[in-house]
Amino acid sequence: MVQNSKPAGAAALQLGKPLKRSFFDRSVHEVAPDLIGATLLVDGVGGTIVEVEAYHHLDPAAHSFRGPTPRNRVMFGPPGFAYVYRSYGIHWCVNFVCEEEGSASAVLIRALQPTHGIPAMRRRRGQQDERALCSGPGKLCEALGITIKHNELPLDRSPIALHARMGSLDVAAGVRIGITKAIDLPWRYGLKGSRFLSKPF
Secondary structure, eight states: OOOOOSSSSSSSOOOOOBOGGGSSSOOHHHHHHHTTEEEEEEEEEEEEEEEEEEEEETTTTTTTTOOOOTTTTTGGSSBEEEEEEEEEOOOOOOOEEEESTTOOOOEEEEEEEEEOHHHHHHHHHOOOOOOOSSSSSSHHHHHHHHHHGTTTTTSTTTTEEEEOOOSSSOEEEEESSSOOSSOOOOEEEEETTTOOOSSSO
């Protein structure tokens, strides 16, 4: 377990206030853009969220669209918990459950700018290029050590830590990636101009 949460570089990055589960108790379309610029840490390893996607329970691309299953049951519970699933049987992906209990809406975390525990990320990913460490949902889960053991964990309690963004920034919006349904919905949000995105807007 990696406990060192010091960021790379000479100057330590200042973190915003911790986000509580109540932050997620509102529309997924409000939470998603507000997560851009927030910091996600797992056992002290992580970085700045630069790209996310929103999934609503009425959205045919959402895992919850057809109702609860053993895999997606956490989506139907209260907000502020992690939903972790395996994508194509290969990569873990992490989502943050939003809205009131039963709504089954969530935000997929697509990309981070690494700031904390970069040596651990490089070891886990077998990758030296900082831009490639967390530039995709599967990559960031591997870099942060997120697996099914993190499924259903609260987002405001160790080993997960979330800190609010500090200051204003320019959030871009566009269509989501890698889905075959509701492909025209502009529910992907990202930090405009970031070089750490999984795909430019």
